[in-house]
Amino acid sequence: MSNTPMAASPLTRSVLEIDEYVSGLGWDQPARLFALVDNARLQAEQPSLADKLGLQNEGESAGLTPIEQDEVPADRPLDEFLATIAWPDSVTGCALSVERLMLPPSAEAQVPQGLGEAELAKWVADHPDRQEVRMTVAVLRDGARESALRLREKDSPTEVLTGSDLVPGLAEALAATFAE
Numbered sequence: 001m002s003n004t005p006m007a008a009s010p011l012t013r014s015v016l017e018i019d020e021y022v023s024g025l026g027w028d029q030p031a032r033l034f035a036l037v038d039n040a041r042l043q044a045e046q047p048s049l050a051d052k053l054g055l056q057n058e059g060e061s062a063g064l065t066p067i068e069q070d071e072v073p074a075d076r077p078l079d080e081f082l083a084t085i086a087w088p089d090s091v092t093g094c095a096l097s098v099e100r101l102m103l104p105p106s107a108e109a110q111v112p113q114g115l116g117e118a119e120l121a122k123w124v125a126d127h128p129d130r131q132e133v134r135m136t137v138a139v140l141r142d143g144a145r146e147s148a149l150r151l152r153e154k155d156s157p158t159e160v161l162t163g164s165d166l167v168p169g170l171a172e173a174l175a176a177t178f179a180e
Contacts, residue, residue, distance in 0.1 A: 095138035
């Protein structure tokens with residue numbers, strides 16, 4: 001995987017690597033959770049695994065390696081699932097890639113009042129201005145955050161938007177997995 005910009009921070013590169021990996025699987029995918037492991041620590045503590053992952057090059061020691069975790073349960077709300085996660089000390093950060101429907105800010109004023117969760121989801125799914133988006137959000141133990149957003153209608157590596165505050169609620173939920 002690595003069409004990611006070399007000038008980007010290790011966290012940005014990881015988010016873009018995960019986005020590229022998940023993009024290769026196509027759309028309509030389940031949420032995917034990744035542990036982020038520091039390459040230098042991985043090389044020092046598990047050299048055979050680092051070799052299998054192709055991290056023997058010195059140039060890779062400053063980065064992060066995303067390691068996909070078990071499947072995220074589809075029958076459970078994402079926030080409830082994330083609240084059950086505790087990472088070992090060897091994990092430097094984590095990332096989640098998830099697809100959602102999104103409305104432009106102009107549509108927010110049109111939302112009917114008093115809808116339940118299922119009714120609201122149906123209303124959004126039926127809205128003519130809805131956009132399908134894949135969000136990949138990563139956080140580190142030290143508080144650093146990064147996100148990548150890819151719209152289904154502009155599904156191209158050159159059309160991925162990155163930034164640290166694009167999905168603040170999801171970033172907070174991921175950061176909480178490191179709270180002690």
